[in-house]
Amino acid sequence: MAKPGEYGLFIDYEFCSGCHACEVACKKEHDMPKGDFGIKILQDGPRKNSNGTYEYNYIPVPTSLCDLCAARVAAGKLPTCVHHCQAKVMVYGPIEELAEKAKKAGKKSIAIFTR
């Protein structure tokens, strides 16, 4: 069993469409009751910035109920949010690897969540 902070989720939210697939996959995998979420899509925008550009981001945030799909991972599968992400912008792994990936991507709009 990994210690808190060793593993996490990497999300390139530039391309997250807010499709809820991660949210619902997680709820179903963990058989969560109504109102519970292991990951929740937060929304910023849509609004116009003073420079004329638009701000419109969905940012999936793992909740306290996220166990990084321990059972699936033990069985050799990807966490279900990562497996189903429609934009394919989520990565699961050791934090160092995720940070390395983010650095290599060399871009804005990447979030890494430790669990």
Place this chain on the structure above:
Amino acid sequence: MEYNNEYNMDLYPEKLHWQEGDLTATRTTMWSGPGCHEGCQIIFYTDKDGKLVKTEGDPNSPFSQGRLCMRCLELPEIVNNPARLKYPMKRAGKRGEDKWERITWDEAYDIIEEKVRKFQKESGPESIVSMIGTGRNVSQVIAHNEYANFGGADLTLCFLSGDSCMLPRTALCYVIMGNQWVADMSQFRDKRFEEDPEWELPECIMIWGTNPVINNSDAFLGHWIVECMKRGSQLITVDPQLTWIASRSKYWIQIRPGTDAALALGMLNVIINEDLVDHDFIDKWTYGYEALSERVQDYPPEKVAEICWCDKDIIIEAARFYAKAHPSTIQWGLAVDMSKIGTQTAHAIACLAGVTGNIDNPGGNILIDQASGLEFGYNSGIEYVDPEKIAIRFGNDRYPLKKYGFTASSQSDAILEAIETGEPRPVRMLWIQSSNPITNMGQDAPRIYRAMEKVDFICVVDLFKTPYIVACADLVLPCAMSNERDCIRVWFDPLRTLTKCSTYYEAKEDEQIMIDLGHRLAPDKWPEWVKTSRDYMNWRLQGANLPYSMEDLEEKYHGMLYNDFRYKKYEKGLLRPDGQMGFMTPTGRYEFYSTLFDSWGMDPLPYYLEPPTSPYNTPELAKEYPLVLTTGKRSFEFFHSEWRQPDTTSRELHPYPYFDIHPDTAKKYGIENGQWAWIENQMGKMRQIARYCDVIDPRVISTEHGWWFPEKEAAEPSLFGVFDCNPNNLIPMCENGESGYGAPIKCGLAKVYPCTPENMTPENQPTYQVTAGSGYSHGESHKTDTPSFYDIPDSQE
């Protein structure tokens, strides 16, 4: 940017079935209902009793590549939903009373057989009409059953005015290019994106009238565009509202709903006048460029900007970008169809692809037929029907496009009028498979509701007890869901199979119902050995001389067979039966100037017409109803009227209907964010919850469709609250242009005002007003191109 999420492929073997602990996995395709018409590859997990308990996306699939959207992830909630129809039922009380008697399948078939024979004898088989919902996996069944078993030739999209869903675009494509095109995302080969040696990344993707990441319409997975964005494609998005994908676009063209044709003509004006066209392609392969060049002079960008309420410079810059980029592709959607000039709008947009030579080229708009050449659509079983019956299809007398068979369906509006008037002949029986027309598919929902009184017998095959069933059906048959069906599905490529892995009470596959009825009603047309859905599939494959069986497709091709897709087929003689180069049109060319339209007395070139009701066409009306009303805004949670059951995750995330309104407009009318508001026009009213939106034009509101409330009482006057939030109370039927295709569904007028305790009494609710009183429904028809029947006469110049 690729993030190399490695799936552990050992756990996803290339097999049809495997065991995972206590669960059996079945690797197959999903096709509505419920769901959508996409056909993602899915793994169904069933328990030892055969019950569906879990789903996963199939990482082996070149098509969906492991993805699933939220609806297929929550699928077991719908499949095992206690409210599902379990047994055949016949009406016991009056229509609308929600009184039913459970019967056996044999009894149900006896009733159908008796009715069909009676109507055939009394009024001819042409008095029996079949209707279908959108892209449901029954297009082969609805047709084959109507033609072979009932002997009639009339089938159509269920009261969708102007057949305004894909058919206007499809018909136009067949007229001017003899084929149809889609945006090239490398989807027709099993090696995707850069793994395909021929495919090129579109430099520009123009998204027109669709929100592809949500709606995945027309067998096109919206997230393929996201894959291209990651690889560097830049976007132009034409949408009245800033969608998420519009926010990531190089150009967002904020258009007034219903003016798309003007915009396309304005962009053509820029591209042609600045000579940004592909002369080589135009000279060799097209017809009518000179005439088009003249026509677009009527649409200078200044004028178009005024018509479309958008910025002139953005039109010009976007047009230049689209024309200069290479390759450029267009992904178009429903908004193109949903104006009275649906075909003309499609024509204008198709000219953009034509003048820039982005036709059938890698990364452009590619021409595609149905997989393996298999006819699994509205012509299935056409050989069984008397050609005289085809000749008298509803709408043929009015519209040459229908008469000459550009799409094999009858016209919905003409059917409604025939029901109402008995002219040109009566409609005695409706056979409806998976459509819920008073909830979402039909316009002027109260008018449709009332017209049904005139139909002697209505049989509905569906998944749930819908408002339409309660209000109108005499006989109800429960149908199987995707995981309960053995089927083949064709929509472009690949050819896909659905493999049955569970059953539900007495629900039957649509094919099974057709076959059972066939052996009773028309035994001469059904080989004795065709007894199950699987038999039917094999029979059809044999009939098309295809060298594989359903089992081969499942086992050898893992449920998806890719045919050999080729680019630039017009250069290779692959588009015409005579093997000549060019396109399958009268001139052999891609026709900017349509010789067929010309010969039918229609305008051969694309043009723009104001929506029938608009601030410019009907200024008096617009004083009272000052806002432009658009509708059909899609949500990830729903597919049309599906997934509304209160216990679904969809309803958890999206409990009520919302409409988008600019805060300045809302405040002007005293509406708070999150407040219920009435939306009303000269036809009727409905209510939704206001959601403030800074990125919509203050003169436009955007509403949702498909709402009913299964948690409410079924019997009238409650009727699941079906009319309360229904934008179709405000939209006409029978308001079609010269082609018969297209209707002003997304471009009406309305006013808004807050819901208050005084105006929210039970008697003020639309469902009550329609079912218990005589509320709404215009009931008149309009057949010319002059402004419409519900104009205020003195508003005309």
